[in-house]
Amino acid sequence: MHEWALSDGMVRAAHKIKMERGLKEVVSITVVLGEVQDIAPDIFTEIFDEVKRQQDGFEGTKLVLEREPAEFRCHQCGEAFHFDRGLLPHEISENIHFVPETLRVYIRCPACQSEDFEIVKGRGIYIKEIVGETGDGLDADTGDVAEGRDAR
Amino acid sequence: MNLNLDPRPYAVAARLASVRRTIAVSGFKGGVGKSSVASLLALASTDCGRKTGLLDLDFSGASCHLILGVSPGPGAAFPDEIEGLRPPEAHGVRFMSLAFFTQDRAVHLRGKEVADVVMELLAVTNWGELDVLYLDMPPGISDAALEVMRLMPDIEVVGVLTPSVLSRSLAFRALRFSEQSGVKTAGVIENFADDAAEGVDTAEGFKVLARLPYDEGFEAALGDVARLRQTKPYRVLGKAAI
Numbered sequence: 001m002h003e004w005a006l007s008d009g010m011v012r013a014a015h016k017i018k019m020e021r022g023l024k025e026v027v028s029i030t031v032v033l034g035e036v037q038d039i040a041p042d043i044f045t046e047i048f049d050e051v052k053r054q055q056d057g058f059e060g061t062k063l064v065l066e067r068e069p070a071e072f073r074c075h076q077c078g079e080a081f082h083f084d085r086g087l088l089p090h091e092i093s094e095n096i097h098f099v100p101e102t103l104r105v106y107i108r109c110p111a112c113q114s115e116d117f118e119i120v121k122g123r124g125i126y127i128k129e130i131v132g133e134t135g136d137g138l139d140a141d142t143g144d145v146a147e148g149r150d151a152r
Numbered sequence: 153m154n155l156n157l158d159p160r161p162y163a164v165a166a167r168l169a170s171v172r173r174t175i176a177v178s179g180f181k182g183g184v185g186k187s188s189v190a191s192l193l194a195l196a197s198t199d200c201g202r203k204t205g206l207l208d209l210d211f212s213g214a215s216c217h218l219i220l221g222v223s224p225g226p227g228a229a230f231p232d233e234i235e236g237l238r239p240p241e242a243h244g245v246r247f248m249s250l251a252f253f254t255q256d257r258a259v260h261l262r263g264k265e266v267a268d269v270v271m272e273l274l275a276v277t278n279w280g281e282l283d284v285l286y287l288d289m290p291p292g293i294s295d296a297a298l299e300v301m302r303l304m305p306d307i308e309v310v311g312v313l314t315p316s317v318l319s320r321s322l323a324f325r326a327l328r329f330s331e332q333s334g335v336k337t338a339g340v341i342e343n344f345a346d347d348a349a350e351g352v353d354t355a356e357g358f359k360v361l362a363r364l365p366y367d368e369g370f371e372a373a374l375g376d377v378a379r380l381r382q383t384k385p386y387r388v389l390g391k392a393a394i
C-alpha cells in the first residue's frame with residue numbers, strides 16, 4: 001500500500017523524538033489524517049502495527065487517529081469553501097489521495113470558478129502528539145514525577 | 153500542545169536508501185533542452201544495463217512522459233501500490249511523474265505547493281535498488297529546486313546549457329551558487345553544440361561531460377523511443393555514460 005511509506009516515515013519521526021527525549025517506550029502517537037488525502041484509518045492502523053516492529057520501544061504503542069476536515073480558500077475572490085469527497089469519481093479520488101495538490105486540477109472555487117485556491121486545513125498527515133515513558137518514573141521534559149509520562 | 157510534525161522528510165531518506173547515485177539535471181534558462189537531456193540520459197543509462205530511475209520534478213512543464221512516449225490516463229501505465237508507490241517502467245526506466253496523477257492536465261502550483269508535491273513524491277516513491285536516479289529538475293534556482301537540494305543533500309548537479317552567452321552565464325552563476333550551498337556539480341552538458349568548441353573539456357572550471365550536436369530529426373523522434381535511440385544526442389550520451 002501507498003500508506004506504508006507514510007507510516008514508515010511516521011515511525012521514523014517518532015523514533016527520533018523518542019531518542020531526543022530519552023524515552024524507553026512510546027505509549028501512544030496521535031496522528032491527524034486530513035480529509036483531502038483521505039487515508040483510511042483501518043488500513044493505516046493495520047500498516048502501523050506492522051511498521052512499528054522496525055524500531056525498538058514501539059511494541060505497545062497505541063495509535064490514536066484524528067480526522068481533520070478540509071478547508072479551502074480562494075486566492076482570487078477570498079471565498080472559503082469545503083468539498084464533498086464522496087462526489088468525486090474513484091479515479092480522481094485516488095489521484096488526490098496520492099498527491100493532494102492535484103485536487104486543484106479537479107475542483108474549482110464555487111464562487112468564481114478559479115483553480116487558484118489554497119488548502120488551508122486537512123491536506124495530509126501529521127503527528128500531533130507523542131506520549132512516552134522514561135522507565136524511571138520521571139517525566140522526560142521536566143524531571144517531575146508525573147505518572148512517568150511525557151506528553152507534549 | 154500540538155507537535156505538528158510532518159513525517160514525510162523522515163520517509164525520504166529511507167525511500168532513497170538503495171539508490172546509489174542521484175543526478176539532478178538542471179537548466180537555468182528556458183529552451184536549453186533540459187527535459188530531453190534528462191530523458192535521454194535515463195534511456196542511455198538503462199540501455200547500457202544500469203538500473204535507472206527518472207523523476208520528473210518540472211511540474212509546470214512536465215514533459216518527460218511525452219519524450220518517452222508514456223501516456224498517463226485510464227488503462228495506461230500507473231504506479232503500483234507496493235510499500236509506497238512503485239514507478240512503472242518506461243522502456244526499462246523506472247519513471248515517476250506528477251502527470252500520472254493529473255491525467256496529463258496542467259496544474260498551476262504556488263511555491264509552497266510545489267515544495268509539498270516534491271516532498272510527497274520523494275516520500276512515497278519506492279524506487280527499489282537503483283544504480284542511478286535522474287531528476288528532471290524544476291527550472292533554475294527556484295524554491296522547488298532548493299527544496300530538492302535540502303531533502304537530498306547528496307545529489308550531483310549536471311547543468312544543461314547551450315552555446316548562447318546568456319544561457320552559459322546564467323548556468324555558471326547558478327552552479328557556483330549551488331556549490332556554495334554545498335551541492336556538488338558533476339559537470340555540464342552542452343546542448344545544440346558548435347563544432348568549434350570540440351575538444352574543450354572544461355568550461356569556467358566545470359567539467360564538460362558531453363557536447364550534444366544539433367539533430368534536425370530530433371523533434372520528430374519525440375515520443376518514439378526507437379527513433380530517439382537513432383538520434384545524434386542519444387548516441388553521444390550512450391558513449392559518455394553519465
Ligand SMILES: [Zn+2]
Nearest residue numbers: 074077109112
Ligand atoms: Zn474564488
